[in-house]
Structure formats: structure tokens, C-alpha cells
Amino acid sequence: MTLDVLYFAWLRERIGLPRERVETDAATVADLVAELTAREDRYAVAFQDLKALRVAVDQELTDFDAPLGTAREVAFFPPMTGG
Amino acid sequence: MTLDVLYFAWLRERIGLPRERVETDAATVADLVAELTAREDRYAVAFQDLKALRVAVDQELTDFDAPLGTAREVAFFPPMTGG
């Protein structure tokens, strides 16, 4: 499947791009993270500590073990600091 | 001693005046209430239920057993409803 993968805040800066299209057969968010991490060092460094990251699938906050199903957009980012 | 005695809200309406000068030897607020109550029915009716009233001596909230000491102003009123 083809996913839009988005990065925000310092994660965006470390990976060096705000979004990309990813061809993947990942079944869960964690699988997708494993695929990205295997690609290049900058991904491995960025995703080093998953506890310091949050994920949204199709614009809903979820967990790293969430299934991707028919998802079209996955976003990774640090804990939010609004308000 | 001479006291200014003030009444507010429905107490003012029942007694029929907002303030009066009172010559008294009352030692406490309760003594003053007893004197006023003895005067006329409208006072007796107004002061019937002290639990429904509050008192301030020299513009500080206090209790009915507070001493009058050198007080100059005593105010009686129902529980406040500001805000």
C-alpha cells in the first residue's frame, strides 16, 4: 500500500523532510517504524526512543501497536505543546 | 455608647430603615440584638432567626457572640449574594 508519512517539530528536522510517500506492507505502526529505521541512520536516530514520540493514523492519535489496515496517512511527532 | 446600626437587603425592608443611631450598653452583638428585639415587633420579626443573618462590626464580618468593645458601626444583613 502507499502511505503519506508526516513528521513534525524536531522529528521533522532530524529526518530532514516534512512528509514523504512510502510503499509498504507494514501491518502495524511499529512495523512501519521498523522499516523506516532500517533505511538510513537519520531515521534510526529519530525513532530511537519511541516513548518520546506520538503517532496519529489518519489524523487520530493512536498507539505504536495499532494496525494500519486501510490507513492513508501516518504522522509521527513529539508530545504536543499547545496552549 | 453610641452606635451606628445598619441594615441591608430584606432586613432593611422589614425594619423599615437603612440605618439608625442607637444608645446602648450592650457588651456583645447578641446583647444589642436582644435590646433591639425588645423594642418593637418589626425588630423581633426581623431578628427571629439569627442563623439566617450575618453581622459585621466596624465593617468586618464576625459572630453574634463578638464583643462590641469600642465599636462604632454594626451592620446586620442576610447571607451575601454577590458575584
Place this chain on the structure above:
Amino acid sequence: MDIRVQAEPFDAGAELNRFAARRGDSGAVVTFSGLVRDDGGLRHMEIEHYPGMTAKALTEIAERAQARWDLRDVLVIHRHGKLRPGEQIMMVATAGAHRAAAFAAADFLMDYLKSRAPFWKKEVTGDGAEWVAAKDTDEAALDRW
């Protein structure tokens, strides 16, 4: 600290802007506005107060809030006299470096102002006039602090 007791209307929005601009080191501003509710039957409200005591009581309440929380500034405005439905009765504002203090202090100010500041409300409807009764829950709210 800014404490005002007045018969005249005030502009809550203008007060908020002035208050927020006054202390640039405040990150958090909380306001509470009390309005005369337009519930159909009410013609107007009359607010009586105890002129000699009112400003003093409000100042004491505001000082208590400032002693208890880390606040940059406090504003209290309370009207008396005749007020029509939709009009602003009163307003408090608190400014702090952090939101928790600003929220708690505004909540505290309202609880104390409700039961410890010498104001009495009378509601005038087509059927006559009636003094608003204090609620037991208002007195009980003070135990939270």
C-alpha cells in the same frame, strides 16, 4: 491589583485587553464574567451593597488570593444598582506565569466574592420583586480552599 466597585457599566473586553497587556511576564490570564441572565421573566436586577465595607472586603479577598498563588496581577470589578438582562454584573481576572495558578485563583476569588463580599441581589419580574437567596452550596464551596 485593581479593585473597583461602581454603578456604571464596564467593557469586559477592553478590561481583559488592558489587564493582559499590563504585565508582559504573565503567560496565563483567566477571566470570569457574571452576567444578568435573560431567562424571559426577569425585568431587571437590583444590587445593593455596603459602601463602607465593599472595597475593603474585595481587597482582602484579592490579597488572600495573591498570598496563596503565584500571581502577577488581580482585577475585580463589581457593579451595584439597577442592571438589565444581558448586562455585566461583575468580572474578575487573574494573571500568572502558569495556568494552574491563574485558574485556581479566579475560582477562589469567585467563591469568596459570592459569600463574603457585601452584595445582595434582588430580582424584579412582572410578579414583583424577590431577594435572591444564598445557596448552601455557595457556603460549602469555601471549604474547597
Place this chain on the structure above:
Amino acid sequence: MDIRVQAEPFDAGAELNRFAARRGDSGAVVTFSGLVRDDGGLRHMEIEHYPGMTAKALTEIAERAQARWDLRDVLVIHRHGKLRPGEQIMMVATAGAHRAAAFAAADFLMDYLKSRAPFWKKEVTGDGAEWVAAKDTDEAALDRW
């Protein structure tokens, strides 16, 4: 309900007045304003957000507040982009018949907005730029509700 995500500044006072006038049956209006603190060193703040998700997340949070408390109206405005010291970052307002609901709902909105709405703050000083770290206490604050 009125939810706005925008780069443009807004006038908190004008928003309060408009909000308070909109529902005449509300006796109590609470606002929270978040401002860029002027602590000397800060040049400006940059707020990044997730455009596709932001309005949706804010709407969900506001709906949760409305389901939980008896509110007449809710307003949320949150800016993104470049903000200078003293500028308004965001504002929430709640209107209810009674003060307890208006206070609790505004406090709840702020706690959720802080940790569940997709905004990220970066502070730019003379020494460089740094992303603001989320506080453990912000996440813990959600357990209150």
C-alpha cells in the same frame, strides 16, 4: 461552538464581548488566554501544527467538554506561525448558566488542548532555537478528568 486555527492575531477582548453577547441565557463566562511571555531572552516563538488534524482535534476536545458539562457555548482560538513576546497565542471561552461548569470546562479544555492538540512550540533566543519540551505534569493533569 466556534473553533478557529489561524496565523493571524486576534483581539481577545473583542472575542470575549462577542462571545458573552451571543447567548443571553448564560450567567457565567470564563476565558483563558495564553500569551507569549516576555522574559527578556525570547526573540520570538514559532508554533508548528498539523493542518489536517488540528481543527478536528480541537473540535473533539470541545465536544467532550460540552458532553460533560452544562454549557451554552464554547470558543477555541489557537494561532500558529511566528509570535512575538506579549502576543496572544490562544484563547478558550466557556459559557454556562452556572460558574462551576464554566470554570471546570475551561480548565479541562486547557489541559486537553495542551497535550492532545497537535501544536509544537519552538522558542528562538539570541543563543539559537529550541523546541519546548512537554512536561510530565501536563500529561498527568489529564488524570484529573
